Amino acid sequence: xxxxxxxxxxxxxxxxxxxxxxxxxxxxxxxxxxxxxxxxxxxxxxxxxxxxxxxxxxxxxxxxxxxxxxxxxxxxxxxxxxxxxxxxxxxxxxxxxxxxxxxxxxxxxxxxxx
Amino acid sequence: xxxxxxxxxxxxxxxxxxxxxxxxxxxxxxxxxxxxxxxxxxxxxxxxxxxxxxxxxxxxxxxxxxxxxxxxxxxxxxxxxxxxxxxxxxxxxxxxxxxxxxxxxxxxxxxx
Numbered sequence: 001x002x003x004x005x006x007x008x009x010x011x012x013x014x015x016x017x018x019x020x021x022x023x024x025x026x027x028x029x030x031x032x033x034x035x036x037x038x039x040x041x042x043x044x045x046x047x048x049x050x051x052x053x054x055x056x057x058x059x060x061x062x063x064x065x066x067x068x069x070x071x072x073x074x075x076x077x078x079x080x081x082x083x084x085x086x087x088x089x090x091x092x093x094x095x096x097x098x099x100x101x102x103x104x105x106x107x108x109x110x111x112x113x114x
Numbered sequence: 115x116x117x118x119x120x121x122x123x124x125x126x127x128x129x130x131x132x133x134x135x136x137x138x139x140x141x142x143x144x145x146x147x148x149x150x151x152x153x154x155x156x157x158x159x160x161x162x163x164x165x166x167x168x169x170x171x172x173x174x175x176x177x178x179x180x181x182x183x184x185x186x187x188x189x190x191x192x193x194x195x196x197x198x199x200x201x202x203x204x205x206x207x208x209x210x211x212x213x214x215x216x217x218x219x220x221x222x223x224x225x226x
Contacts, residue, residue, distance in 0.1 A: 004156075006156075041218065041219075042202065042216050042217060042218040042219050043157075043202070043216045045213070048213070090156055090157065092157075099145060099162065100212070101144065101145050101206035101212045101213075101214065102145070102147070102159065102162060103159075103214055104159060105149075105156035105157040105158070105159075106156050107155060107156045108154070108155065108156045110154070
């Protein structure tokens with residue numbers, strides 16, 4: 001089945017620790033995105049990548065880092081510099097087809113800082 | 115920057131129609147989208163409409179676009195309890211490098 005997977009579903013972190021969230025897609029999409037969602041809020045763009053080995057900051061990139069070494073994978077690292085990391089993190093991808101703007105989402109990772 | 119606005123909350127009775135509204139400011143929109151988010155889940159693409167269309171129907175879903183007023187709506191016919199979720203409106207635009215701009219979401223509650 002084609003789709004986007006995120007792991008883990010739930011993640012707990014102690015203050016001061018870095019943690020990496022996984023996002024994988026087998027849709028052959030060129031572009032991938034990371035969003036943050038806080039309770040009762042909309043989506044805020046953290047980072048995006050439109051092609052392998054290239055990525056751009058979104059609206060709230062501070063305290064986060066990404067890499068895009070493979071087309072299928074776009075991991076997000078939440079660093080200790082992120083002051084309030086507890087949130088729901090969503091990964092998305094978009095790619096070839098009739099409408100290349102359409103983004104398809106993974107199931108999300110809920111990060112809780114203890 | 116460009117903006118997408120939605121009302122926060124809508125409550126309907128099972129079997130009634132639901133209409134969720136969205137307004138946007140970007141006059142260069144190319145596509146407009148509706149996504150559904152159930153509790154604890156990712157966003158599920160429901161439907162989208164090209165900006166030069168007025169209407170799109172897909173089973174119980176009807177999307178209406180008034181480009182002059184920059185107003186988008188999603189009508190759900192015969193609303194069921196399983197339709198309870200948060201619905202996000204989004205738009206893509208040449209002005210934003212074809213990135214999506216999302217509204218804040220409308221929480222739909224369906225009462226039995």
